[in-house]
Amino acid sequence: MSFSDPNETFRQEARELLEQLELGLLDLEQNPGNDDLVNSTFRALHTIKGSGAMFGFTAVAAFVHEFETAFDQVRKGQSSATPALIAVALDAKDHIHKLIEQPDQTHAGGDAILDALRATIAGTSATAEIPEAPAPEAPAAASQPSAAEGRWRIRFRLPADALVYGTNPLLLLDEIKAIGPCTIKALTDTIPGLDVIDPEVPYLGWQVDLVSADPREAIDDVFLFLKDGMELSVEPLLDEPGQVAATPVSAPAIAAPEAAAQRPEPAMPAPAQAAPVHAKAKPTKTAEPDGASGSDRPASSSMRVDAERLDELMDRVGELVIAQARLTQIANMSSDGNLKTIAEELERLSSGLRDTTMGIRMVPIGTLFSRFRRLVHDLSRDLGKEIEFITTGEDTELDKTMIERLADPLVHLIRNSVDHGLESADKRLAAGKPAQGTVRLSAVYAGAEVAISVTDDGAGLNAERIRAKAEEAGLLAPDAKIADQDLWQMIFAPGFSTAKEVTSLSGRGVGMDVVKRTIDGLRGSIDVATTPGQGSSMTLRLPLTLAIIDGMLVRVGNGRFTIPLAAVEECVELPEGIEANARGRNFLDIRGSLVPFLRLREVFGTTAPADPHQKVVIVSSGEGRVGLVVDQIIGNNQTVIKQLSKLHSSIKSFSGATILGDGTVALILDTSHLVAFGQGYVDQGRAA
Template sequence: MITQDDDAEILAQARAGFIDEAHEMLQQFEDAMLVLESAPDDGESLNAAFRAAHTIKGTAGLFGFDRVVHFTHEAEALLEALRSGERPLDEPVMTALLESRDQIGRLLAELGDPDGSPETEALGRELVGRLRVLRGAEALSEPEPAAAAEAAFAPESAEAVRPVWHLSLRFLPDALRAGLDPLAFLRYLNKLGEVIAIRTLVEAVPPLDEIDAEACHLGFELRLQSETASLADIEGVFEFAAEDSDVRILPPGSAPAAFESLVEHRCGDDAAARATLLSIWEQLGLQFALRESVAPPAEPDAEPVVVRHIERRSAEIAARSDRRSGEGDRRQQGRDRRAGDETRFVRVRADKLDHLIDLIGELVIAGSGAQMVAHLERSAPLQEATERVMTLVQETRDGALALRMVPIGETFGRFQRVVRDLSKQLGKEIELVVTGGDTELDKSVVDQIADPLMHLVRNSLDHGIEPTADRLAVGKSATGQLRLNAYQEAGAIVIEVSDDGRGLARERILAKAIERGLIPHDADLADSEVWQLIFLPGFSTAEAVTDISGRGVGMDVVKRNIEALRGSIQLFSQTGHGTTTRIRLPLTLAMIDGFLTMVGGVHYVLPMSAVGECIDVPPEHGASPERISGTFNLRGEILPWLDLARFYGVEPTPLAAGARRSVVVVRHVDQRVGLVVDRLMGEHQTVIKPLSGIFSHLKALAGSTILGSGDVALVMDIAGLLVHAQALSRSSPSTLARNRA
């Protein structure tokens, strides 16, 4: 039995679903408008923007979100003027529509507040005024001439003053099965005007013992009085019901031929049905002389353009639905609607997906424990069974992680609007070029990388790309180029933000660093070391503080946020040719394939993607066993080595007879380091868990994990280890002795 509490919960879930869908529609709206800015004749993009706005308005109306409905209606009306050719697309229209998108977003954010904030209301009133002026609201509100209709129909006096639309509705049998509520559509019409007369047709309802409770047999004839509603507004009400209804709309002042055509469509050769329909119209207020029969329908040209238009719109909607479901012949095959359409996507709450990943992580740990028990029992059948289970667990883990993988192109797409607005604000011509948008990474990483990318994009637009005059003076094109690129490399994802601007000013950076006492006057730094100075807190060489950048509080935050994701950031620049910022991130933050080692009785896990090879301890280490770090020759290449036991201030694990320590060569970006460990223990599926704040003083650790035995293993931060290894390898022996952890 369904209770009121159940209804409330269902409604709350539906509203939450509407908000999610509305934000998706807003993004589609913005993307379509940005395409139109460079291709004003792109009719498909214009239709996409209109559909997005109409979907938001229609669904908001079903939930009673009137503020969203009323404002979105104004933006939709301007889009309809663009579609009909009554208004060209120019800069004022583009700006107003993009600002309307932002206003709808603000209204959605205030759905919990029925009155809304005064600032949002003021912005809305100002925008509505601009939208109406741009579309010529006065001209659109004038009703069509009614002189031709008055020859056969003499409407009531009120209709002569205010325009009245005639709607003839027939819902098809599958309407209820498809989740449609005829009453909801009729209620929504009252938002466009006033339903002054309505008649429900029940002649098609079968006898009670033959009725199908899930089938719909209702029809309606009604009169809608409205001074502001347009054809697009009214037909849009029934857009979602296009597949399961037959809707005919006659505008105010329709000619007699329009009504004659409608009678022919509804009744055909059935004289009794014709007489009944004419009687109903008379009861609705249409005054005319009843005739024995209605004249034959007019030639096709006389059929109201309204009917043809809504049929075309219905066909477009049906075709779009067919493309989405991949079943264009669904209706012809008569599939039972109760079974539902084949769906390709399922909307899942993020917290449920996170819970699934957590459970699979625990399953991985439990599987490792079972595998260890099987190994200790020395039972071949048990070991074989646990191996099979672990194979399935690994496949399940990979499949679950794949559910969280999303293309980064969605994040890149958000910067189209940023580049457009800031380039106009700065008076620069800038083109955004996006490549690698289909590269996938974990949704949690995508969410956290958006803000750092925003800092980098704004810096490139403000400081990197020169004004047009400066570019022309040095022989560059007037239009600057900002590039966003992503690709996978060695188990990580690389994101590059590049511009073709002036590049970083090495001398200015050095001067600022010397001025602040960060480096000595005689410091001899490589370019890569100079660029790293930019990431120091508060460091900025901007000559003026702007609303866009130059406050010195951005790049250090960028680096800190990226390192929190176990990533790294590098800068590359060439004077006069531009700057590239390269970000390297792990594909996922939840689980990794690891390589298990032991140092000083503690287990350490190295990301398998970073492990290059394992070798014996080099002679250079044996010559100075008390040192923390040094360098060694690996097949002609000089690499730093780092003794993890000395680094963490513990004694190496005593080795069994004949055993020896090893070096694991790991790489990060284009750098490598040899890590001296006590024991190599092989591959290990690693569920990464965060370390508590009390362990924040420990160096170069990215987290922890639980082994099958119940022991805790520490996950190494390879980037942090490289920094320490390089710093220690350049230090003197006396300094090294003091650098124990």
């Protein structure tokens, strides 16, 4: 049996917590008075600190402890969450990420960030004073509790394995000191002799006399990750010195019943498991919103699985689908009824397994969208532009492989919209627009595709400047006529940029080239729409999956091809009397709509005799439709997509290949390319 690295498990948990922390801080900037956001942000910090100490990331635990101590002033209402504070807190979050990902390296700047955090909080504090160090130990008699405060005695002994897992008792005591004035006493009654002592066992117990209003909830937070295995009691001290209440409060019941019903219980990092990729289920929540009852919380409905294991499972399912297709073909050629029954049953099971496996790979695109809020926040600050960032369609699901490869293209598109698209506040006001610009990121299902759009309300694309740059680069002849849509596609050419100067953000003409290459590699397309003075929209159209699809198998001459079934609208018979080369009249009347059609025999250069009764398969991509003329429609099948080699990357009519039941290979048609090609093919015929 193999065991995963517990440090990697912590890192993955921490990445999710840091993402939650970042989103919480960004939400808090928009709604600084929301106590739920403050509490959820504070819980994320507390969980990172506790789990960091548990897994031996002491530098992380120490830094987050100081971060948490400073940010606690916001939690207590003694300071407000200003944009300046959020900016420093985001820098602190980035520093925590460095400490976690590169624990063996020295990362400077942590003290400066904490100093800036304390100074920023002090500047917004009603008292203008932040406690920078825990209160020193002092005799209990020196602390005079106010009428609203009381005296409490806390006794605790850590679990036997606490030191092994990196728990530092001194950090726990520092947290208790931060609650209020206290005296601390070590309990040494259980320390054995030196001949039998184990340095990894925490023999010391601790007694803390604390002055505080009601510290039970705060104490519960301090020992959040240790409660189940430790001895802990919290006892109120009566007015007479030395007199203690008779009934101690045990560890599982530290908080009052009312508080326990309202306080969330942040999830501990899972035991050493695989590196994460979310299987499709409800995403694991690290912390519940205030008011969620622990007893009412449903059991975890998700688990972590290695990405490699998911890919391997998908490969196995693909091989099973191919084997099932071969068995079905053999059964159809046989007269054995039992064999046909088994083949039908296996087909049903493999189809269900395929759908389930595909569902596991599907991930809500909101997991990707949330990353860009920080990007827009930083761009807004760096460029001095006030920007509203709106996302919709976060529940739209896409194959995890697509999600991973879409991050860079969307970064380039959003940066381009913010830097080039949105005007400065002065120019917007002069044009009658609000000073605040808007960038929208949306996702929606569009048939067999997912359409992801980045839209801004800026100045729009400048056709004259794009054309001039294209002519200068030799991409377009000076007197050439070109449609607007084709002109907009020029911006995706390598090295193309209309920026007048190179900045740290743009101007070198490499970003949009990356976008185009990546989307082409995903068998997708890019639509560009713009209105001068009103803004632009870039829409990425992508297939739902790259693994297994339902396909329609057709024959053209002696070759067999697969058309993605989700792109097929209908099939009709090619009317008799249509000339083989109609030159601009390659249209069919489909219920009152003219649809151009392509004879695939001509496109592929097939020389075999044509069938007398040819069929037309109507396919769509986005808003376009085209008819594909084939010799025969063989039937539907489950298609396992195999990527073509780099030697075939220039062949745009095919998106991949699949293995048929008889072991032969059928190429998979790229319907989006054929739809675009069909329109151009008809235009060429008209011009001839």
